[in-house]
Amino acid sequence: MNGTDYDLVIIGAGPAGMAAALYAGRARLSVLVLEKAAPGGQILVTDWIENYPGFSEGISGPDLMEQMLAQVKRFDVEIKSGEVVSMDISGPVKQLVLLDATITARAVIIATGTSFRKLGVPGENRYLGRGVSTCATCDAPFFKDSIVVAVGGGDTALQESIYLTRFVKKVYLVHRRDQLRAVKILQERAALNDKLEIVWDSTVTEIKGGSEGVEAVTVKNLKTGEAADIPAEGCFVWVGSLPNAGFAAGHMEMDGQGFIITDDRMRTNIPGVYAAGDVRNTPLRQVVTAVADGAVAASDVMHYLDNM
Ligand SMILES: Cc1cc2nc3c(=O)[nH]c(=O)nc-3n(C[C@H](O)[C@H](O)[C@H](O)COP(=O)(O)OP(=O)(O)OC[C@H]3O[C@@H](n4cnc5c(N)ncnc54)[C@H](O)[C@@H]3O)c2cc1C
Structure with missing residues (x-):
């Protein structure tokens, strides 16, 4: 693994993190998903989702997440419990500091979503x-x-x-x-x-x-x-949301509210560091956009690692 624990660490196992893991797993990268709570993210607390394509009658949030998780697990992706509290991402080896360990990776996708304001x-x-x-x-x-x-x-x-x-x-x-x-x-x-x-x-x-x-x-x-x-x-x-990105503050560009700024390939201003889903400055915070972001980010990680 070129001196790092993983090719890619994805922080957050909501829809954005799950989609990124699916794409990276199928690309045979060594992938770790870190999740501080239960895998699923905010859709675990969503009763019924009727605007995610493919489910003509809608689907419950927990059922949708169960399907996403089962799909990801088919591709040798490791999912671990852990909360990222700080990071050192300035060099080619990215260090993620958890409460009880430090993990290294060649690339990182931040998919940590939001919390209620x-x-x-x-x-x-x-x-x-x-x-x-x-x-x-x-x-x-x-x-x-x-x-x-x-x-x-x-x-x-x-x-x-x-x-x-x-x-x-x-x-x-x-x-x-x-x-x-x-x-x-x-x-x-x-x-x-x-x-x-x-x-x-x-x-x-x-x-x-x-x-x-x-x-x-x-x-x-x-x-x-x-x-x-x-x-x-x-x-x-239910008066809006705040980004779960405190651990990344000062390490990359963010907007005035603390949402991470990316380009259209989900790249932050730090090479090898990406953000996907609700945590980034996106115009629409929904499952459909979160999974799209995750897929785009993971696919760009592959190009980044190839060219490293
Ligand atoms: C009540 C409610 C109803 C909704 N209804 C709909 C709907 O009908 N249709 C729709 O499309 N969308 C709906 N949404 C929005 C949708 O749930 C979000 O857009 C989507 O979940 C965003 O996915 P995400 O992966 O970016 O973030 P999240 O789903 O928020 O997942 C982020 C994950 O990262 C984890 N995490 C955070 N910080 C850390 C850390 N430091 N270390 C490790 N892990 C961390 C969190 O525990 C969480 O599991 C709803 C949201 C809510 C709250």
Whole structure:
């Protein structure tokens, strides 16, 4: 392996990392995928995906990931549990520092995705996991027949709020503007859903509760300035995402929000280092674009290694 542990290390086993592993594995590179949680990434918390081509009725996130994982495993790709915390990537041998080891590779693909952005209001941290959540698929059953507040206006906020209505009595979706950003088909479904009410032009300013968990969510109308408490047992927050790229900060070019900048072959400004999927500055953060990025990155890694 030319003095390194692997030809290629892929950081992150979400859709981008899985697609990169599939292409690199079939090219017979020695490949390691490092994943700090369970392989699958964000689609593990997605109830139903209906915009990934090839599944006419849609597919659940966990089922799609199981298929991706089984497909990758056919091609001798190693998948290990581990979190990359820092790196030295300036030379031809890339060093990735984990909590308990250092791994070397000739090329690296960063496919670490994003994490949910927080609201940053009082009560949010205190009640995280005790009424405050970012995962409807994980937590909706705990709120059976309850009233909950959701926050956001994009695809994820609407899709997940609609999913919540299968369990809860009522969802108040708080959105800071007077129109939603979400795709039209989701807006149409939301409009037809009696259990979903949108609270326009408003933000959440506080999450209140007691020792048992959340009891009310304070909502302020941005046009009138009026604030009121909505009695609720849960608050689901979907107000955007932040890149999981802290370990790479200072090592490569990033945009103002910390997303990694790549060219159209997924190359960063550091030779042999690539970024794919949601962690890069891409105009669309979806499974279909993440897997495409992974494939493009892995295929360019092959050219890079050939020319080394
Ligand atoms: C609730 C929800 C619903 C969605 N619905 C849809 C949908 O219907 N259709 C659609 O196309 N997309 C949907 N998406 C978006 C889609 O899930 C993402 O675009 C896609 O998962 C991005 O893939 P990725 O591989 O770039 O990142 P991720 O899926 O985020 O995977 C990144 C992986 O990297 C790991 N990781 C992070 N940091 C490190 C580190 N330092 N070391 C090691 N591992 C690390 C993470 O644990 C994670 O497993 C949804 C997302 C959410 C949250």
